[in-house]
Amino acid sequence: MLLRFYFGLLVSLFSLHLAAQPLFDSHLHYSAEDTQHFTPQAILNLLDKNSIPYAAVTGTPSEHVSKLYHLAPNRVVPLLSTYRHHADKSTWTKDKTLIPYLEKELKRGYWRGIGELHIFAHDRHSKVFHQVIALASKWQLPLLLHCDPAVIDTLYEIAPKLQVIWAHAGTYPYPDLVSNYLQRYPNLLIDVSMRDERIAPGGMINDIWYELFVTYPNRFMIGVDTYSTARWHRFNSAVGHIRNWLAQLPKEISRQIAFVNAAELYKNHQKLNTNKVSSKTTQSRSPS
Numbered sequence: 001m002l003l004r005f006y007f008g009l010l011v012s013l014f015s016l017h018l019a020a021q022p023l024f025d026s027h028l029h030y031s032a033e034d035t036q037h038f039t040p041q042a043i044l045n046l047l048d049k050n051s052i053p054y055a056a057v058t059g060t061p062s063e064h065v066s067k068l069y070h071l072a073p074n075r076v077v078p079l080l081s082t083y084r085h086h087a088d089k090s091t092w093t094k095d096k097t098l099i100p101y102l103e104k105e106l107k108r109g110y111w112r113g114i115g116e117l118h119i120f121a122h123d124r125h126s127k128v129f130h131q132v133i134a135l136a137s138k139w140q141l142p143l144l145l146h147c148d149p150a151v152i153d154t155l156y157e158i159a160p161k162l163q164v165i166w167a168h169a170g171t172y173p174y175p176d177l178v179s180n181y182l183q184r185y186p187n188l189l190i191d192v193s194m195r196d197e198r199i200a201p202g203g204m205i206n207d208i209w210y211e212l213f214v215t216y217p218n219r220f221m222i223g224v225d226t227y228s229t230a231r232w233h234r235f236n237s238a239v240g241h242i243r244n245w246l247a248q249l250p251k252e253i254s255r256q257i258a259f260v261n262a263a264e265l266y267k268n269h270q271k272l273n274t275n276k277v278s279s280k281t282t283q284s285r286s287p288s
């Protein structure tokens with residue numbers, strides 16, 4: 001036990017001294033309260049300090065993410081939040097005004113994903129949820145879901161081709177369950193934000209999680225998940241926890257989870273920006 005602890009500590013110290021590998025953070029929030037403490041530029045500075053060249057960011061309301069995106073369109077992948085107010089988190093599945101709002105926002109052309117949506121199993125047949133799935137399919141945008149396993153099953157009955165990011169490795173982050181879902185649904189990706197303690201209890205990577213990452217190296221992504229302003233204040237140490245267990249994986253697998261998988265998922269975003277810069281147009285991405 002003590003040996004495992006010292007090994008974990010050693011790995012932490014060692015990883016601090018290595019040149020930091022670039023991270024693609026796939027789960028950030030930049031919401032109204034955060035703007036009272038961190039300007040968009042301060043957020044970019046924090047990302048720089050932590051060697052995070054790219055990040056997928058959502059926020060409530062979405063206008064703050066929009067500002068951040070327009071400050072750094074080549075770095076920020078903007079995700080459209082379904083919440084205009086924090087209270088929407090528990091009521092959105094019944095909100096009839098949501099779909100017209102999302103349709104209007106999506107026409108702006110720069111949103112690269114929809115979410116984070118919080119949804120429990122008992123709401124999985126909600127009409128609004130099914131309309132969100134239809135919108136994501138129409139615009140070919142990934143959905144970031146914080147949900148029970150049954151929601152994933154229902155979604156893939158309706159839209160087998162949709163790319164879904166299952167936040168926090170699901171409500172029940174059991175490696176067996178995660179493995180089962182990854183096998184069943186080839187378009188499912190997992191973000192392991194907020195699961196550092198399970199992945200690496202006491203700093204040392206758990207064997208079962210290690211096995212899972214090695215078995216599915218192209219299906220996992222990392223993220224700090226700045227769900228509160230306090231989390232932004234602790235950003236550096238949160239990144240440190242992620243880097244600690246990443247450093248215990250084989251180098252290539254670590255790189256895939258740290259960066260490549262998210263870059264692959266959002267590669268059209270980068271292409272779009274390159275086109276935009278060269279042609280100086282602000283064309284919308286049309287749904288296909």
Ligand SMILES: [Zn+2]
Nearest residue numbers: 027116225227
């Ligand atoms: Zn989140």
